[in-house]
Amino acid sequence: MIRARLKSLHLSRFALVMLAGLFLGGIIHIATVMGIPGQVPQSAHARIAAFGPDGRFNMLPASRAGAEPLPMLDPTMLHATCRFALADGPLMIEAALPPPFWSFALFNAKGEAIYSLNDRTSGNGGRLEALVLSSEQLAILRENPPIGLEDMIVIETDETSGYALLRAFDGDPLAHQALVEAMDAATCRPLDSDSQG
Structure with missing residues (x-):
């Protein structure tokens, strides 16, 4: 027991x-x-906020091993990013970058590519003129289109926010400053009523 x-x-x-x-x-x-x-690590969309205000292109620091501003950036390129929210209105993107090569990509807030092109496929003499908007915004815009809409690349998307990435080849030290100035002059802003016809 x-x-x-x-x-x-x-x-x-x-x-x-x-x-x-x-x-x-x-x-x-x-x-x-x-x-x-x-x-x-923070998403690319969140990390981009540290480089400048939304609604404009902000140059990223040079991409060096162990100190990349964003993952998988090419160190032979200059990079500029622009965060956007289509709630602020359709997004107008314009850039005139010199040869030999530039590219443009649009990403959603999760970092998934939703559109891309380069200077050879832009169809506008190497100049970038793009309008990013939702289906609803496109329907409204068709009633009163902005001047030059027929020459723009129209990117219709269901994504409400994201970021644009502009890249340009930086292989010629003599052309570096002109390239920096051209990237700095690139615009990424909500389409305003003044630009509509």
């Missing part, structure tokens, strides 16, 4: 230790899961 009680007591202690271990393991698991978001 004493043996049975000791065995029962031993099993109770074992069950209590197991229960405490499971409880402690659950707390550690929850703490780990809750801490993961703090360890994940």
